[in-house]
Amino acid sequence: MLGGGRDFDDGFGDDFGGVRRATVLAGPLAPPDQPGRRLIRYDLLAGAALLLALLALVPLLLLRGDPDEISSTPRVPPAGGADPAGQVTVELAEPTDLSDKVRLNWKATRDLDFAVVVAAEGESAQVLLAERNHSMTVEVEPGRKYCFMIQASDGDRVYESEPQPLRGATCRK
Numbered sequence: 113m114l115g116g117g118r119d120f121d122d123g124f125g126d127d128f129g130g131v132r133r134a135t136v137l138a139g140p141l142a143p144p145d146q147p148g149r150r151l152i153r154y155d156l157l158a159g160a161a162l163l164l165a166l167l168a169l170v171p172l173l174l175l176r177g178d179p180d181e182i183s184s185t186p187r188v189p190p191a192g193g194a195d196p197a198g199q200v201t202v203e204l205a206e207p208t209d210l211s212d213k214v215r216l217n218w219k220a221t222r223d224l225d226f227a228v229v230v231a232a233e234g235e236s237a238q239v240l241l242a243e244r245n246h247s248m249t250v251e252v253e254p255g256r257k258y259c260f261m262i263q264a265s266d267g268d269r270v271y272e273s274e275p276q277p278l279r280g281a282t283c284r285k
Contacts, residue, residue, distance in 0.1 A: 200224070202264045204273040211254050214278060216262075217247045224264035224271070233257040233281060252278070259283035 201221050208215035216228060228248050231237040233256060242248045242262075252258055259281050262273040275283035 200264070200266070200269075200271050202226075202262050202271050202273040204260060204262045204276050207258075207260055207276050207278045209278060210249075212251060214250050214252050214258065214260070215247070216250060216260055218262045218273060219246060220264055220271075222266065224266055227263045227265075229261040229263060231259040231261075231283070239263070255279070257281035261285070 199221060202218060202224070203220075204216065204218045208217075218226070220226075223244065225244060226242040226246070228240045228242050228250065229237050230240060230250055230252075232253070240248065240250065250260075257280060258278040259275045260278065261275040261283075264271045264273075272285065275285055277283045
């Protein structure tokens with residue numbers, strides 16, 4: 113009815129001139145029983161943790177790669193042809209039997225660090241460091257059979273001499 117009657121409740125009171133108070137629902141997001149507590153934003157906290165983890169991983173990933181793998185500069189072999197590491201030989205001379213000692217002499221085509229492998233018949237092998245020396249005297253039991261071998265290293269590879277028998281021993285590499 114458009115005339116003088118009311119067909120609906122508009123919520124403003126009985127007449128348009130009357131004052132009515134509106135209730136505003138605003139305030140802290142904390143429950144009323146805990147007024148001083150702040151609400152933690154777990155989504156922001158998780159995002160910050162993820163960002164920090166990614167920032168920590170970036171330097172690790174950059175430093176992890178082998179420089180030889182990513183180098184664009186080709187490696188040039190040293191002057192004189194082939195790689196000298198492939199041409200290394202170690203030769204052990206025939207051992208000199210001194211009854212209770214054995215004198216060993218060897219030579220190599222490069223400066224290397226040496227070790228003497230001593231294998232007595234029926235026992236496991238021993239390794240004696242000879243450093244950069246090209247000879248060594250080793251104590252042995254008189255009459256017992258032995259095998260000797262020289263191992264050499266340049267820090268990257270290990271090279272071996274042929275084994276040398278003493279007193280009729282049968283040696284194998």
